[in-house]
Amino acid sequence: MISFKGKKGLVVGIANQKSIAYAVAKRLHECGAEMAFTYGPDPKERFKGNVQEVADEMGVKVVLPLDVRDDAMNQAVFAELDRQWGGLDFLVHSVAFADRGDLEKPFSSTGREGWRMALEISAYSLLPMVQQAAPLFKKNGGGSVVSMSFIGSVLAVPNYNVMGPAKAALESANRYLARELGPDNIRCNVVSAGALRTLSSSGIKSFGDMLKVAGDHSALGRTVTQDEVATATTFLLSDWASGITGQTIYVDSGFNIMAN
Ligand SMILES: NC(=O)c1ccc[n+]([C@@H]2O[C@H](COP(=O)([O-])OP(=O)(O)OC[C@H]3O[C@@H](n4cnc5c(N)ncnc54)[C@H](O)[C@@H]3O)[C@@H](O)[C@H]2O)c1
Numbered sequence: 001m002i003s004f005k006g007k008k009g010l011v012v013g014i015a016n017q018k019s020i021a022y023a024v025a026k027r028l029h030e031c032g033a034e035m036a037f038t039y040g041p042d043p044k045e046r047f048k049g050n051v052q053e054v055a056d057e058m059g060v061k062v063v064l065p066l067d068v069r070d071d072a073m074n075q076a077v078f079a080e081l082d083r084q085w086g087g088l089d090f091l092v093h094s095v096a097f098a099d100r101g102d103l104e105k106p107f108s109s110t111g112r113e114g115w116r117m118a119l120e121i122s123a124y125s126l127l128p129m130v131q132q133a134a135p136l137f138k139k140n141g142g143g144s145v146v147s148m149s150f151i152g153s154v155l156a157v158p159n160y161n162v163m164g165p166a167k168a169a170l171e172s173a174n175r176y177l178a179r180e181l182g183p184d185n186i187r188c189n190v191v192s193a194g195a196l197r198t199l200s201s202s203g204i205k206s207f208g209d210m211l212k213v214a215g216d217h218s219a220l221g222r223t224v225t226q227d228e229v230a231t232a233t234t235f236l237l238s239d240w241a242s243g244i245t246g247q248t249i250y251v252d253s254g255f256n257i258m259a260n
Pocket of ligand 1: 047
């Protein structure tokens with residue numbers, strides 16, 4: 001078992017117990033990591049309570065609000081981690097958003113605001129987060145960042161629409177961050193997960209069809225699980241992956257290698 005004893009990290013993106021970030025946190029907890037969580041904005045105000053429940057389950061003491069569009073909130077999160085821990089070892093970015101309307105209409109009719117918002121929340125947000133995390137990583141002699149992507153970054157997936165360019169931007173940004181921060185022993189990787197039923201994916205039109213294709217057309221002949229994505233993410237966050245940075249690693253039952 002990979003050990004995270006003595007390691008401290010921030011997990012961003014738990015909405016509920018179906019979230020990929022929840023599965024990642026669960027695995028990290030099993031490996032002995034100490035964590036802080038954030039909860040995102042929610043018009044229905046479910047996330048704060050959900051995340052607190054997960055924090056109680058895992059003995060996590062630091063739970064903070066974070067809207068990734070808000071620089072002051074972002075800075076406040078990392079200032080609090082510095083105050084609590086005086087350093088940081090890992091960061092999980094598991095955040096995405098697109099207007100539901102933009103996932104339903106023809107791609108070419110994506111509005112400027114929908115494009116801006118999807119790219120800002122799903123891709124740009126990685127930059128200010130890593131910028132704030134970097135000084136804390138340096139205090140611990142290095143760090144590891146993992147963010148989440150989808151094959152829609154490189155293939156035109158039905159109804160994924162504006163999220164495709166957003167994920168392409170995220171994967172590219174990851175490479176530039178890896179290059180910039182490599183000299184400080186800070187690694188940045190992306191996990192490209194196969195289709196999974198979560199709150200976010202429920203906003204994609206005909207997601208059930210996408211899930212069926214993902215299973216039927218993958219090398220393993222099945223979809224992946226949240227736990228499989230979490231285990232690969234935990235590996236990348238750990239010292240066992242010390243030679244890996246700037247990568248997009250597919251955890252999708254081999255869907256991406258299939259010609260049809
Ligand atoms: N579910 C899938 O099929 C799938 C496949 C590949 C990649 N992913 C990616 O995995 C990541 C996690 O998604 P998920 O499927 O677990 O869904 P999810 O809905 O559980 O998680 C998405 C998270 O994004 C957060 N978020 C949205 N806007 C935010 C904002 N402005 N500020 C802060 N947080 C905000 C939400 O609070 C939520 O916690 C996303 O990047 C998603 O694109 C999902």
